[in-house]
Amino acid sequence: MGFEMLEMSVHFFAEEVVKEWNEFILRSRNGTFMHLMDFMSYHRHRYQDFSTVIRKGNEIIAVFPANRVGDTVFSHAGLTYGGLIYGFEQRLSDVRDAMIALVEFYQQRNISKIYYKPVPHIFQKYPSEDDLHVLFSLGARLVRRDLSSVIKFRNRPQMSKKRLSGVKKAFRAGLEMKEGDFLSDFHELLSSVLVRHNATPVHSLQEMRLLQSRFPDNIKLAVARREDRLLAGTWLFKFGDVLHTQYLACSEEGRNLGALDFVISEIIDRSAPEFQFMSFGSSSGRDGQSINEGLVFQKEGFGARTIVLDHYELDISDIAALARSAEKDT
Structure with missing residues (x-):
């Protein structure tokens, strides 16, 4: 035939x-x-x-x-x-x-x-x-x-003492992790962090709201708050069995209280049963020729290791x- x-x-x-x-x-x-x-x-x-x-x-x-x-x-x-x-x-x-x-x-x-x-x-x-x-x-x-840092939840390395110390500080300070409509406060915090590096967020607040409304099951915001103040947070993208931190931001007060360590630790604990990987994104610049060693060290402290993009x-x-x-x- x-x-x-x-x-x-x-x-x-x-x-x-x-x-x-x-x-x-x-x-x-x-x-x-x-x-x-x-x-x-x-x-x-x-x-x-x-x-x-x-x-x-x-x-x-x-x-x-x-x-x-x-x-x-x-x-x-x-x-x-x-x-x-x-x-x-x-x-x-x-x-x-x-x-x-x-x-x-x-x-x-x-x-x-x-x-x-x-x-x-x-x-x-x-x-x-x-x-x-x-x-x-x-x-x-x-x-x-580019260099990217990724956690594989199964058999992942233990969190470093420095990251665990931050988590303990956050618990003692009474921080709470919440998911919800805190985009305005988060975008303001993110912008204030990036301006110190002569940068701005890729997404405007309006674009973040639009995307989150179009993909409510894929895009979430997780933040650490103390009383009425947002101290740290991450805008999360969910890709099947991969969780990705599109943005990470932390205030000065949040750094002193381990707020970002707390948020990431909570996300890891809650996500491990559902996801296979957690991606922190790129830590390199100049077309991959330079590496932000401090940022890599921070991500590795949560158990992340390197893949390339x-x-x-x-x-x-x-x-x-x-x-x-x-x-x-x-």
């Missing part, structure tokens, strides 16, 4: 496929709620969207959240990570074909480079590094490697021959 080879096609994202896009993300093996259009659309005004949908016949087999700056496509400049999102049914050959089709699609639209931030393995629902091998075969360069650059200005070679080798 013969069979029909279905043609692969690439199309720009359009509003009429929002439902299809979101449904595909939810059943993918490496997509997260950050790749849903309800999340990506909150800052759409900041970027020239260049996201694509890859189909085999009529069926979506991959999507690529992306934006364009000049002759470079980023996946995605407005997200911690992006890359090609694909499903459980897609095998290596499908991912390779999708990547080659994507490269040729962008090349035909005067794009010369793709900047690629893959989903780290701890956030994947199932092993999904097919795209990394395809990138390697196409000659992509590793251009940045890689960024790749793929020059597609003369990729057609290489793509044909990759197809020929299969």
Whole structure:
């Protein structure tokens, strides 16, 4: 019996496929709620969207959240990570074909480079590094490697004496950990902490409220309070079996009372039965070349250890021959 080879096609994202896009993300093996259009659309005004949908016949087999700056496509400049999102049914050959089709699609639209931030393995629902091998075969360069700290709840190291000392201080001071609508106070505290480093929060208070209202099951705020004062807190993102601290902030009074140690300790104790990992995010700068040793030391004190967050650059200005070679080798 013969069979029909279905043609692969690439199309720009359009509003009429929002439902299809979101449904595909939810059943993918490496997509997260950050790749849903309800999340990506909150800052759409900041970027020239260049996201694509890859189909085999009529069926979506991959999507690529992306934006364009000049002759470079980023996946995605407005997200911690992006890359090609694909499903459980897609095998290596499908991912390779999708990547080659994507490269040729962008090349035909005067794009010369793709900047690629893959989903780290701890956030994947199932092993999904097919795209990394395809990138390697196409000659992509590793251009940045950030350092991130992660707790694996099972068999995690004990909390350090310094962190435990902070927790004990907080208990003696009568601090309470609460989840609730403290975003205004938290954003004010976060802004005051970041201004000392000549920085501002990536998200405005309005954006934080919007995202938390759209994803109430995925985004939470946990804070330490003493009487009516917010002393420390973290804005938490829940990705399946991974809990991620998107922001951490602590006041001067909170530092003296171990408030942040207390919040993190409480979250660890409450989250261990439900989650496999807790991610503290990056502690590096200058494209991964510098490390905030004090911040790493603090996170390691809770039992976290290092993973890396890689960024790749793929020059597609003369990729057609290489793509044909990759197809020929299969």
